Amino acid sequence: xxxxxxxxAREAGVSIKTVSNVIHDYPHIRSSTRERVQQAIASLGYTxxxxxxxxxxxxxxxxxxxxxxLSLSYFAELAASVIAAAEELDLAVQVEQTVGTREREIExxxxxxxxxxxxxxxxxxxxxxxxxxxxxVDYPLVLLGERIFDGPVDHVTMRNVAAARAATEFLLDRGRxxxxxxxAHEGEVIGSAGLRLRGYREALTARGVPYDxxxxxxxxxxxRVDGLQATRELLGRGVxxxxxxxxxxxxxxxxxxxxxxxxxxxxxxxxxxxxxDISEAAYSLPTLTTVDPGRDWIAQRAVEALVERIxxxxxxxxxxxxxxxxxxxESTGG
Amino acid sequence: xxxxxxxxAREAGVSIKTVSNVIHDYPHIRSSTRERVQQAIASLGYTxxxxxxxxxxxxxxxxxxxxxxLSLSYFAELAASVIAAAEELDLAVQVEQTVGTREREIExxxxxxxxxxxxxxxxxxxxxxxxxxxxxVDYPLVLLGERIFDGPVDHVTMRNVAAARAATEFLLDRGRxxxxxxxAHEGEVIGSAGLRLRGYREALTARGVPYDxxxxxxxxxxxRVDGLQATRELLGRGVxxxxxxxxxxxxxxxxxxxxxxxxxxxxxxxxxxxxxDISEAAYSLPTLTTVDPGRDWIAQRAVEALVERIxxxxxxxxxxxxxxxxxxxESTGG
DNA sequence: GTGAAAGCGCTAACAC
DNA sequence: GTGTTAGCGCTTTCAC
Numbered sequence: 001x002x003x004x005x006x007x008x009a010r011e012a013g014v015s016i017k018t019v020s021n022v023i024h025d026y027p028h029i030r031s032s033t034r035e036r037v038q039q040a041i042a043s044l045g046y047t048x049x050x051x052x053x054x055x056x057x058x059x060x061x062x063x064x065x066x067x068x069x070l071s072l073s074y075f076a077e078l079a080a081s082v083i084a085a086a087e088e089l090d091l092a093v094q095v096e097q098t099v100g101t102r103e104r105e106i107e108x109x110x111x112x113x114x115x116x117x118x119x120x121x122x123x124x125x126x127x128x129x130x131x132x133x134x135x136x137v138d139y140p141l142v143l144l145g146e147r148i149f150d151g152p153v154d155h156v157t158m159r160n161v162a163a164a165r166a167a168t169e170f171l172l173d174r175g176r177x178x179x180x181x182x183x184a185h186e187g188e189v190i191g192s193a194g195l196r197l198r199g200y201r202e203a204l205t206a207r208g209v210p211y212d213x214x215x216x217x218x219x220x221x222x223x224r225v226d227g228l229q230a231t232r233e234l235l236g237r238g239v240x241x242x243x244x245x246x247x248x249x250x251x252x253x254x255x256x257x258x259x260x261x262x263x264x265x266x267x268x269x270x271x272x273x274x275x276x277d278i279s280e281a282a283y284s285l286p287t288l289t290t291v292d293p294g295r296d297w298i299a300q301r302a303v304e305a306l307v308e309r310i311x312x313x314x315x316x317x318x319x320x321x322x323x324x325x326x327x328x329x330e331s332t333g334g
Numbered sequence: 335x336x337x338x339x340x341x342x343a344r345e346a347g348v349s350i351k352t353v354s355n356v357i358h359d360y361p362h363i364r365s366s367t368r369e370r371v372q373q374a375i376a377s378l379g380y381t382x383x384x385x386x387x388x389x390x391x392x393x394x395x396x397x398x399x400x401x402x403x404l405s406l407s408y409f410a411e412l413a414a415s416v417i418a419a420a421e422e423l424d425l426a427v428q429v430e431q432t433v434g435t436r437e438r439e440i441e442x443x444x445x446x447x448x449x450x451x452x453x454x455x456x457x458x459x460x461x462x463x464x465x466x467x468x469x470x471v472d473y474p475l476v477l478l479g480e481r482i483f484d485g486p487v488d489h490v491t492m493r494n495v496a497a498a499r500a501a502t503e504f505l506l507d508r509g510r511x512x513x514x515x516x517x518a519h520e521g522e523v524i525g526s527a528g529l530r531l532r533g534y535r536e537a538l539t540a541r542g543v544p545y546d547x548x549x550x551x552x553x554x555x556x557x558r559v560d561g562l563q564a565t566r567e568l569l570g571r572g573v574x575x576x577x578x579x580x581x582x583x584x585x586x587x588x589x590x591x592x593x594x595x596x597x598x599x600x601x602x603x604x605x606x607x608x609x610x611d612i613s614e615a616a617y618s619l620p621t622l623t624t625v626d627p628g629r630d631w632i633a634q635r636a637v638e639a640l641v642e643r644i645x646x647x648x649x650x651x652x653x654x655x656x657x658x659x660x661x662x663x664e665s666t667g668g
Numbered sequence: 669g670t671g672a673a674a675g676c677g678c679t680a681a682c683a684c
Numbered sequence: 685g686t687g688t689t690a691g692c693g694c695t696t697t698c699a700c
Contacts (some may be wrong), residue, residue: 021686049389083430094396095429366670439685
């Protein structure tokens with residue numbers, strides 16, 4: 001049904017090579033021929049068959065981005081950044097959701113759906129260090145996140161420990177010493193929760209503030225409701241604190257709600273700092289002080305690194321670290 | 335580099351047809367042959383070249399979803415639903431962002447990036463009824479949203495007028511009669527703002543409550559900050575009201591902030607209702623009463639309709655309407 | 669039961 | 685300047 005090169009060639013009374021030449025702006029064409037061909041292209045409404053080109057070239061111009069779930073603001077905003085960065089390089093982005101289970105994450109790496117892409121940016125939330133072997137796939141892959149380090153792949157990630165330490169020091173600098181943590185994962189060493197908790201402890205140690213386990217509230221998932229419940233639980237236990245470091249912004253919003261509903265004012269009674277700098281942080285009440293972990297940079301670097309990997313599949317895997325900064329807003333009394 | 339059918343055939347000492355038969359579970363194969371072939375496939379690590387299959391079949395198994403911006407919660411959640419629905423049908427989703435300008439929306443419809451997909455789900459935010467002609471593209475297209483009606487394409491959308499009327503009646507039923515509108519677009523007739531305002535007016539008329547233009551606050555964009563500013567402006571004008579109908583949830587969160595900061599308590603002083611039922615509405619403080627416009631149904635129906643359209647490109651265009659419901663939460667005193 | 673070969677639409681090396 | 689042709693890797697018709 002759709003017109004092909006052959007159809008255009010017949011219509012214009014030339015060979016397909018000539019049509020191809022016109023399409024590719026090959027310079028040495030008689031201008032009368034060029035015109036005839038362009039006419040034929042227009043009258044038949046010809047558009048090149050991209051699939052055939054892909055087969056020829058061995059490239060598709062599509063990369064995949066696998067995230068847990070676009071309903072999570074952090075990943076929605078990451079995806080927005082990745083798509084924007086990919087577009088700059090004229091690449092399309094196929095988005096896959098793993099819905100945040102380890103099995104689905106591992107399974108995704110073998111999905112036939114990926115076989116049509118030139119490479120994959122993969123952001124797992126549940127796989128662990130022991131799953132590193134699963135990353136040894138036979139297509140270009142760039143890893144995001146902080147679940148697996150020193151794997152057999154390029155890795156673009158953030159400085160979790162240093163950033164969490166900076167967030168904690170930010171609170172200490174403002175005279176807060178009883179700093180609760182919301183969102184801990186018990187026993188986790190590697191992963192967002194484990195690393196950020198480590199940064200927190202480093203800050204305390206550096207300032208000579210004792211670490212008090214009763215200030216640590218766990219939350220398996222990091223939705224708003226989890227921050228709400230974890231903070232309620234802290235308050236219910238009668239723990240005294242003058243600040244909260246929520247391990248992501250969404251938890252922080254839940255924490256603020258729990259504080260307000262129990263009569264604690266933010267920031268005068270309790271200062272709250274988050275992590276991620278999702279766009280909502282700038283518009284909440286109060287606006288949220290948080291850590292910008294370099295999401296845009298990560299997105300752009302991931303796309304670039306993937307393209308580099310596609311071009312040179314044999315280069316040694318690299319790890320790339322984003323810069324972070326604390327963004328001061330109202331929730332810490334700014 | 336990657337093994338092909340030919341390689342497998344050579345390795346197994348058979349023809350490529352036999353290999354193909356094995357791959358496609360063709361029943362009449364000598365089991366010894368089948369085993370030999372499977373061995374060869376395993377030892378060479380053969381995986382079918384999807385691009386070649388695509389060329390043969392004329393299908394790619396990829397659909398595109400074009401939304402304004404994944405940073406907008408509504409569209410992130412819509413994308414999440416579309417991807418989930420597509421996966422059920424074993425389709426991949428290529429996500430495109432138009433960043434919400436009319437020119438980019440129109441341009442997107444002609445992007446070569448789309449030529450690799452089997453069809454497109456298109457959700458414009460700026461194009462208007464006059465742009466309907468641009469939708470007459472030569473590939474399968476399903477339109478979402480409420481910018482263009484009766485275009486030359488399948489259209490899956492929500493009952494904006496009826497749902498907005500129901501939201502307004504919900505407030506009226508609870509004794510609120512001075513209902514402010516946040517997020518109006520002056521002069522708009524078609525489009526989310528125009529249609530929802532119409533539903534609001536219908537509800538007032540039906541109940542004999544006079545329409546008061548001073549209660550209408552405009553907001554070109556619908557981010558949180560826009561709801562904040564629009565509501566501040568209402569308050570600044572000294573307008574009296576006991577309820578707010580925000581034309582989406584994000585505006586509602588901004589409105590709540592403006593109310594709280596000016597000493598108005600939600601819901602006792604002012605009840606607030608939103609529109610969209612984004613997941614955040616269930617976790618805000620107060621939780622937000624809102625309209626669920628049937629987003630999941632829209633996503634699923636859009637994917638199904640697109641597949642039907644791919645299979646029968648000549649069928650007459652259809653319009654499909656989702657059911658809605660008012661979800662009662664704390665912001666209206668539930 | 670298995671093989672040979674055409675062809676999906678395109679690009680590009682090679683002729684003339 | 686323009687035409688011929690050999691693939692890219694796969695599916696499938698038709699022989700045998």
